Amino acid sequence: MSVPLTLLGLLERAPSHGYDLKRDYDTFFGVGRSLPFGQVYATLSRLTRDGKVVMDEVSPGDGPERKRYVITEQGATEVSTWLAEPVAPEPHLQSILFTKVVLALMLDRPADAYLDGQRRSHLARMRELTTVKQSGGLIEKMLADHALFHLEADLRWVDATTARLDALRTEIRQVKP
């Protein structure tokens, strides 16, 4: 899971304060593992330093000043590139794939095309592993099988998610930024 890119994605959805970003992150991506405030502000500080977000207003709050963050063009380009790029086909990718799908739907990007790209990427890797199985010994076969079964599980998740995109889009859009 890439916290900086996920926060950038949430900022592309709408400019936001650190507190609201944490709340949205925990709502969509932090089930059972919420993001500590310290990490939110440290990440925002790095993103500001790197020119990916800027502060557009500072307002007084009950405690410390509230800073509102806005994504820059550089930050938005980085989010677009990240979303469109298939994740390296390795086992146990559900959480990062899930994050990308939710953000893509939130930002009105072609989540179905991204999932197709992911499927192609996974199948290309599965073809390589199948070739290894056909030419290798039993140990290579068994190792390739282990990877193939995990990649297949990922692909089943990709297929199920593709079938549920409309419902997921509706559910996500019910939560206003």
Place this chain on the structure above:
Amino acid sequence: MTAILSATGVELSFGATPALRGADLSVAEGEIVAVMGPSGSGKSTLLHCLAGILAPDAGEITFDGVRLNDLSENARSELRRDRFGFVFQFGQLVPELTTVENVALPLLLAGVRRDAAIRRAREWFGRLGLDGLETRRSGELSGGQAQRVALARGLVAGPRVLFADEPTGALDSLTGEQVMDLLVATARDQGTTVVLVTHEARVAAYADREVMVRDGRVTTPAEAVAP
């Protein structure tokens, strides 16, 4: 590579239910293509149109430069017998015949003399690990054995194209793998083009490439998805 088989804008409805809504697919000679998609997407219907089993309502199917749309039912039937081979999910062997007679069936239907047909059918038993099963009936075979017999039957007449519809769908993963290993090895050996319908990614991974069918259309997105 030259396309041996293609579908262009193929549409087909069953009553009021559209199954194909403008499907396009081009398959090169010697290529193994996996056709994937969810249940009800139209992938098996597309295979049946490509194989001349079903005639499309619109669009065209060409095989080796010939428009299948222009052929009579008899001519399409001859094409299926002489140029195409088939393997289905459940072997669909004829239960009254022995396995060697089942394998010889396409040759017998094509007019090959019985003794020659049986001899050619027997050659496939060693190749597919079926030695000793020649005189059994389909009810005496395991699922994997029956599917290997079906594969031998699909390939015995030296088809230009083998159509395989969920060939491992009824088998466990290891047995399915043996069938796919044999299917791919023999198809490559003979230069047979294969159109493989499957919903299983591990089976599709045996193909040279895969296409997705959704809502009656072949969706083959560009290699790169623009941000």
